[in-house]
Amino acid sequence: MIIGGPSSQLLGGRVAKILKEDLALCEYSSFPDGEAYTQVCSDFDDRVVVVCSTPSDRDIIQLLQILDVLRGRRIDLVVPYFGYARQDKQFAPGEPLSARAMAVAIDAFLAEGSRVYTINIHDRSILNNFRHVAEDLDAAPLLADEIGKMDLDDPVIISPDKGAVRMARAAAKRLGIDSDYLEKTRHSGTVVSMAPKEIDARGRDVVILDDMIATGGTMAQAISILRENGAKRVYLGSVHPVLTGSAVLKLCRAGVEAIIATDTLEKAVSTVSVAGLIAEALRS
Template identity: 90%
Template sequence: MIIGGPSSQLLGGRIAAILKEDLALCEYSSFPDGEAYTQVCSDLDDRIVVVQSTPSDRDIIQLLQLLDVCRGRKIDLVIPYFGYARQDKQFKPGEPLSARAMAGAIDSFLAEGSRIFTINIHDRSVLNNFRHEATDLDATPLLSDEIKKMGLDDPVIISPDKGAVRMARAAAERLGVPYDYLEKTRHSGTEVSMAPKEIDAAGRDVVILDDMIATGGTMAQAISILKSKGAKRVYLGSVHPVLTGSAVLKLCRAGVESIIATDTLEKAVSTVTVAGLVAEAIRR
């Protein structure tokens, strides 16, 4: 049985269709005081797949509620976007390792033999906080295949910084095109410039690729710079379209041609589904 959490209902349905398994009927609502209410209305099978991204605190609460409903059963838990994964280090005394805290809370509901799957988690070391088998799946090939269909003119894949270049390299190698990263140069306390490290983007279609787009500020700056350097068209590719606040407006004002993202978070730009990737992992 597939249970799609409130933030992953469409993805849950797609996975159920591929696996030809029942999709549970669930009810998600709120009490008058704002507390989350969760009910799985279908009879539970012995083996269950729960699919729920956790972009907000409420989504984490509803995931824990679903896991409590399924307590005692073997669960394949799919967390396509794992919230709090970026809080995996302590910088000041008294700070929690929030990624560890979330993993511990989730772990406490899982029976022996359960498995956990994430997709392009911020840092795979976070998976070490789980006691159960945990696997991170890579959606980069799916984005690469979507980019290939776009018929781009002399394309180049760009990482927004050196730290994220691994993803750009993997996509570029799959597409057979060059890749580079944006290097920041500080000229003064307030002035910072950004440009490709080696490749000249003039006259070329550019795809900026990263694991997530959050506020859109850095990406908007990168788009503007690449356009000023003569890039023909600039696209964004992202596994997780967090897109908080006015992120889309910032990107459009900067001149982005389009945004390509997966349905780990279900937004208007989520045109690439990870359902097949997840279904294959569950089968294995």
């Protein structure tokens, strides 16, 4: 039985279709006071797969409600987008490690033999907070394959900073093309410039690749700079299209040619599905 969380209903359906398993009927609504209501309306076996991204506090609450319904059963829990993962360090006294808190809260509901899967989580060390077996799946090859299908002119894959270099290099290697990252240079207290570290992008199609697009501010700046420096067309690839507020408007105003993202979060730009990746992990 596959249960799709409130923000992963389409992805849950895709996983169920690939595995040829039943998809549970669930109800997600609210009480008059705004509290979340969750009901699994289908009968289920002892082994259940839950696919539930947690982009909001409400999604986390409803995931915990699902897990409470399934208490005592072996669960394969897939959290494609793991909320609060970026809060994995303390930068000031009194700050919580929210990523740890989320992992511990979820783990408390999991019975013996359960497993946890995430996809390109912010930092894999977060998985150490689970008592159960936890594995991070990599969707970057799926994005690379999608980029490979595009009609690009002398393409180069660029990461927006050093943090995403590994992903950019792996995708570029898979496609047999160049990769680089944007290096920031501070000229004064208020003036900062960015440019590719080594590669001249003039006259070339550029794909900026990162694990997540949130507000779009940094990406929009990178797109504008690359275009000003002579890049032919600039595309944006991301595993997790968070895209809060006016992020898409910022990116379009900056001149992005297209945004390519996976369906770990179900947005209009989520054209690459991770359902096959999840199904393969569950089979193995």
